[in-house]
Amino acid sequence: MPFKKKQKDTPAITTASLPDIVFMLLCFFMVVTKMRDAEVFVKTNVPNATELQKLEDKTLLNYIYIGSPTKQYQEKMGSAPRIQLDDAFATPEDIPVWVEKRKINNISPDKHGKMIAAMRIDKDAKMGIITKVKTELRKVNLRKVSYLAGKRN
Amino acid sequence: MPREKTPEINAGSMADIAFLLLVFFLVTTTISTDTGVNTVLPPYIPPMADPPKIERQNLYSIKINSQNQLLLNGSEGQYTQIKGNVIEFLTNYNRRQDYSENPRVAVVSIQNDNGTDFDTYLTVYNEVKAGYNAVWEAYAQKQFGRNMANLTQVEVDSVKAEFPQLLSEAEPTDFGQETVPVQ
Numbered sequence: 001m002p003f004k005k006k007q008k009d010t011p012a013i014t015t016a017s018l019p020d021i022v023f024m025l026l027c028f029f030m031v032v033t034k035m036r037d038a039e040v041f042v043k044t045n046v047p048n049a050t051e052l053q054k055l056e057d058k059t060l061l062n063y064i065y066i067g068s069p070t071k072q073y074q075e076k077m078g079s080a081p082r083i084q085l086d087d088a089f090a091t092p093e094d095i096p097v098w099v100e101k102r103k104i105n106n107i108s109p110d111k112h113g114k115m116i117a118a119m120r121i122d123k124d125a126k127m128g129i130i131t132k133v134k135t136e137l138r139k140v141n142l143r144k145v146s147y148l149a150g151k152r153n
Numbered sequence: 154m155p156r157e158k159t160p161e162i163n164a165g166s167m168a169d170i171a172f173l174l175l176v177f178f179l180v181t182t183t184i185s186t187d188t189g190v191n192t193v194l195p196p197y198i199p200p201m202a203d204p205p206k207i208e209r210q211n212l213y214s215i216k217i218n219s220q221n222q223l224l225l226n227g228s229e230g231q232y233t234q235i236k237g238n239v240i241e242f243l244t245n246y247n248r249r250q251d252y253s254e255n256p257r258v259a260v261v262s263i264q265n266d267n268g269t270d271f272d273t274y275l276t277v278y279n280e281v282k283a284g285y286n287a288v289w290e291a292y293a294q295k296q297f298g299r300n301m302a303n304l305t306q307v308e309v310d311s312v313k314a315e316f317p318q319l320l321s322e323a324e325p326t327d328f329g330q331e332t333v334p335v336q
Binding site for chain 2: 008011013014020023028047052053056061066116121125126127130131134138144145147150151
């Protein structure tokens with residue numbers, strides 16, 4: 001084959017650093033990703049406040065979501081604010097059982113006294129349902145409550 | 154024709170660059186933590202129990218109705234007044250007849266309606282808390298010359314013993330659960 005030019009072989013790009021790059025990306029995503037253990041069915045647009053404290057220890061938190069159901073659940077649940085515990089809709093009366101379950105399954109016994117109810121409540125929710133939740137929490141002696149809020153400027 | 158060899162790109166510094174990027178992202182990325190207004194609910198008392206008697210003078214009452222309007226110690230007001238009023242109420246020491254005689258017995262009471270918006274309630278609660286925090290901060294500065302954040306636990310306890318956070322949340326009224334906004 002007289003016409004075929006002899007191919008100049010291109011130098012191989014070194015892939016030695018590829019693992020580094022991949023590791024870097026991995027680390028980055030590990031740090032940034034926030035694990036959500038529950039899909040949220042209710043709209044929770046939290047109000048703003050100034051006297052905020054950070055909730056550092058995630059292992060103590062017990063999330064209670066209160067707000068109107070998102071579009072896809074409105075047909076079934078209506079649009080009035082509802083309570084969500086873990087990944088299901090609930091009524092205030094479900095709270096004592098839920099707290100005991102959390103104590104058994106999620107929170108180590110030495111931390112039972114420090115448990116916090118992290119209430120992610122929508123701005124427009126009415127106090128009626130919230131008072132019921134608070135009463136149930138008082139009944140099971142989970143009295144540390146944090147109303148999640150954003151920063152007001 | 155002599156084969157021309159292109160020089161290989163030196164990849165030795167690639168790892169360094171990667172690490173640099175990693176460190177950059179580590180430093181600049183903040184893991185989002187939730188923030189909230191903390192509170193401790195009172196212990197559960199069955200409804201039969203007699204409520205403790207409080208002298209009118211030692212009570213600063215905040216009432217919120219279902220239209221999110223405020224009644225501060227009996228007169229209509231705005232939420233922006235609450236912080237100042239609470240500070241004045243707590244540090245009154247009998248100067249004014251309608252405010253507390255002594256911070257140790259001064260109680261702030263919040264009563265809302267079942268139809269009150271959570272936003273309004275939290276705003277009010279936040280203002281009351283801001284009032285207490287301001288009083289504590291001032292007392293800590295006066296007594297120890299330091300911020301609340303820099304005090305020891307014993308000192309913090311002594312500040313809170315002088316100005317205990319006596320916050321009462323009365324049973325909500327029930328006038329407005331089903332209210333429809335007036336057009």
